[in-house]
Structures are given as C-alpha cells and as structure tokens.
Amino acid sequence: MSVRPAPADDRVRSAAGLDFRAAMRGRSNALGVLRLVLASAVIVSHAFPLGGWGDDPFFSWSHGQENLGGVAVLGFFAISGYLITKSGVNSGVVPFLWRRVLRIFPAFWAVLLVGILVVGPIAWFAEGRTLDGYASRWPGGPLWYFIGNMTLVINQWGIHDIFVESTPYGQAVGYSVFNGSLWTLAYEFGCYLMIGALVLFGLLRRAPFVVPLLTGVFLVLQGLRFLAPEVFALLPGWFGDPLAVNLSLAFLWGAVIAVYSHRVRVSDVAGVISIAVAAASYATYGFGFVGLPALAYALLWAAVRLPERVKRIGSRNDYSYGIYLYGFLVQQLFASFGWHALGYVPYVLISLAAATAFAMASWHLLEKPALSLKDRGPGRGVAYWVDRARNRERKATLPAAGKESA
Secondary structure: OOOOOOOHHHHHHHHHHOEHHHHOOOOOOOHHHHHHHHHHHHHHHHHHHHOOOOOOHHHHHOOOOOOHHHHHHHHHHHHHHHHHHHHHHOOOHHHHHHHHHHHHHHHHHHHHHHHHHHHHHHHHHHOOOOOOOOOOOOOOOHHHHHHHHOOOOOOOOOOOOOOOOOOHHHHHHOOOOOOOOOOHHHHHHHHHHHHHHHHHOOHHHHOOOHHHHHHHHHHHHHHHHHHOHHHHOOOOHHHHOHHHHHHHHHHHHHHHHHHOOOOOEOOHHHHHHHHHHHHHHHHOOOHHHHHHHHHHHHHHHHHHHOOHHHHOOOOOOOOHHHHHHHHHHHHHHHHHOOHHHHOHHHHHHHHHHHHHHHHHHHHHHHHHHHHOOOOOHHHHOHHHHHHHHHHHHHHHHHHHHHHHHO
16 A cells, blocks of 8 residues: 655655655755845845945944845855754865855956946946046056956955946945955855865864864853954954854854754744844844844754755756845846846845846856856765776786786
C-alpha cells in the first residue's frame, strides 16, 4: 500500500517541529524572496538622500542606530552567515574560496564597467560636455575608478565631478559618488575569509564551538564600540573598525545557527519573540546587541514558515545581488536627469524597475554562467589536482620503465 506525500501546506506546518538543518534542506525555503525584499529596502532607504529628501526617517525613529538600508544590509549579512557557513562545513578551503570569488567578483567588476562605459558617458554628455577629458587615465578618471576599486575596497567613489552639481546627493557631499552601496562587499568578503580560515583548519566540523566563541569576541568588541570608544579606537585593523565589527557580528549570528542547525529548532514562538525583540530594540536601544541575533533567527524562521507559493519567488534565479549592485547607480543617474522631481514614490519605483532589469541581465549573462564553473578548476579541490599530477607523472614514467626492461 503506497503512502501519498503530505500536501505542501502540511509540510510547512510540520516544519515547526523540525530543526533548521532539516527544514532548510534543498530549495524549500524563502531565502530568495527575503533577499529580494532586503535589496529593495536598500533602494527605498537610499531614495531619501539621493532624491533630496534628507535622511532616511528610519534613522531617527531608531534613535540613530540604523536606517532602513542599514537593517537590510545586516539582514543580508545574517543570511549570508548561515549560507556561507553551511557551504563551508563540507568543503575544502580552495573550493570554498573559489566559489566565493565566482559569486562576488564577476558581477562586481561588471557593475564597475557599466559605470565607466555606460553611466559615466551618459551623465557626461547630459551635462553638456564632450568626450574630451572624460577618458583621463589619471586618478579621478574612469580607468582609475576601475583599478582603484577592483579589489572590493572602494578607493575612488566617482569619476571626475560627475553627479556633483547635477544631483541632490552630490551637492550635499561635494564630490562624485557613483555607487555608494559597494563598500559593504569588502566586509562581506572579509567575513568569507574568516569562515575560510575555519574551513582551512577543519574547525567547522571538528570544533564548531569556535563559531560562538568568535561571536562572543565580536560581541565584546561591539560593547567596547559603544561603551568605551577610546579603547576600541586603539584596536588594530578589522577589530578596530566599527563597521567591520557590526557587520561581522550580524554574519556570525547566522553562522552560529548554521553550525548548530541540527539543534536549533524552528519554533513559531521563538520566531514571533525574535521579531518583537528586533523591533523593540530598533525602536528603543540595543539593536546592535540583542537585535542582531533576533534578526538572524527571525529571517531564517520566516524563510521556513512563509507559504510555499512565496518560497518559489527567487528560488531559481537570484536577482538580489544585482539589485543591490545597480540600485544606487541608477538612482544617481535618474536624479541627474531630474526624475526625482516626479516625487518619492515614482522615483523609487522607476529605480527599482531599472535595477531589476540590470539585475536580470547580470544574473543570466554573467552571475549564473560564472557559478556554473564552481566545480571546475580550483573548485575540484587540491586533492583532485594532486592526484591528477601524480597520475600524469606515473604515466610518463611507464614508457621509460618499459624501455629499460626491454
């Protein structure tokens, strides 16, 4: 007698009794649509300063803790912490890093090229100037915009004086800014390297407790950042960078759930409490302490508990990275055309539409093909290439040995 599979709704209801490892298995989660929402929230937040409407009001509503875009970025980091850590558990360090490079760099380099080859010339001509002077190789020109930023660390924010006088944001800051969203990617990749170090030494599998210990270290640093900034300022590099500490902490809370996903339950009570804690700490104080773990759990809980029809959105094609990459760029271009004068909502909608169009092209033409290489080359792992080299050496010596025996 055959047993019919449970309906989708029943599977969703039963997920509340599972741990995250079982509940998040395969594509049956809403992480795709959640990332689309977070990427869109960044555009919604940036529209305020880029369109000349001042600061994102969420910033003052949170007593200066985070604006809406900041919360969205922290949500990205929390989700990324979960996914990247899960990816590293059963991976060698070389394949792990190879896949991270394929995911981040090709699309990032492409958005830099779109900036210098498409957006820059359009804005340059729109401001009534000829091509003379645009293609300068000196710092401030398009070549240096690419070279100076190609490692993910943003050393040149714009090209010449484009968008300085023609946009509200340029007039406010006094210098050219093409894509003010890209700075977070260096921190994202830094978190990848942190997990890569744990992969290298096999700690994710053999000593997963290292992840919560590391999270505790960054929680202490977060405390120093707020309570003893004079001490925090003396710390070196990553540990003394307030942005690195805040973003890394969000990432690590997702990583903690990942390494203990077989023990952390999908609880509706915990999910509702997490949402309440995140919202309350955001509206009052302490979001950087209690709000971040609550945000991480709430997002992963929502990824499990949202309806199946919602989970299908973004499950196969991930446009969220492209929307994030191109959002600020198209918003600046449209503001230079004066389209922000249409009003806040139309400005947001046309920016979202254009960013989504770029994101779709980026995914299908570049990101997806790049990811198809994840199991090739370095993606095969060091052991594969060592064995292959040994086999070649062995085959090369066989004829010689045959001649000697003859």
